[in-house]
């Protein structure tokens with residue numbers, strides 16, 4: 100089957116989606132996994148990104164041309180490469196987009212292009228399965244959020260991840276309309292009934308939230324809705340979920356997705372800030388051999404593959420150099436201090452450090468702080 104378009108994925112990258120991608124296996128055929136570096140801090144502007152993407156895809160195009168495969172398969176792969184090219188051209192410069200991860204398997208009519216808020220190295224793979232490890236390195240940088248909005252008869256469950264938010268379920272439990280009942284006994288009965296209905300509704304929402312957590316184990320939970328009923332609702336939640344609550348929002352269950360997205364962004368940035376502070380504390384309590392402060396020590400640690408956590412001051416830009424042989428980062432030019440190889444100039448050496456750290460599965464946090472400024476905006480907690 101021929102694919103006609105490659106849309107940019109708008110939802111949350113769920114465990115279910117990753118499982119679906121991981122299970123695709125076509126022995127004897129080649130499946131295309133393409134990662135594209137779409138980072139404005141690297142390529143300058145949208146046009147720069149487009150040119151860079153085009154160059155990477157041209158290599159892929161040439162590679163496909165040389166493969167010993169059937170003409171049909173070659174045409175299919177070339178068509179898929181074209182679709183990626185079209186999407187890269189369209190989405191270059193989009194807000195928050197720093198990388199693309201594309202997985203195409205026309206024979207099973209499957210095509211995903213996942214927008215990533217972290218930089219990736221441009222690379223492609225042609226194997227009988229999708230290659231997901233570079234994606235996992237990015238996914239490891241963020242935590243999944245569950246969001247439950249609830250009022251007396253409705254609820255909405257969302258997942259939030261990497262700047263995206265997606266509604267997972269909607270719950271509605273009809274409550275008998277509030278009518279005046281003349282005699283006191285009848286009124287009491289009616290109220291009791293009402294309370295039962297609330298309990299039933301909250302129980303159902305809590306159960307659905309637990310099921311969602313079982314399927315997509317979110318690390319943090321945000322509850323929101325009608326302020327006065329939140330405590331009651333929370334008492335219905337399973338202990339596992341109550342322990343994960345990090346915020347309470349006074350917000351309607353009918354709140355627009357854009358509003359939720361904005362609130363989540365704030366919540367996430369506060370959380371990232373706290374995590375960065377935690378890393379900084381651990382770094383300072385660690386023995387000296389596990390501390391790297393300032394670019395020279397951090398670059399050395401990256402070269403030795405010892406970085407566990409990297410802290411980088413956002414919007415700090417230094418020119419630098421990367422060794423063409425061993426990829427060692429340097430602030431100054433001249434031959435590589437490790438291997439004597441020649442070096443290439445890069446406009447933003449800290450972004451380069453972020454890339455290298457991600458590719459070593461280190462955790463990276465951008466952190467604005469005077470403490471970090473004193474280390475020239477970069478520091479790392481080493482693994483050993």
Ligand SMILES: [Zn+2]
Pocket residue numbers: 422423424425426427435436437438439440
């Ligand atoms: Zn070198």
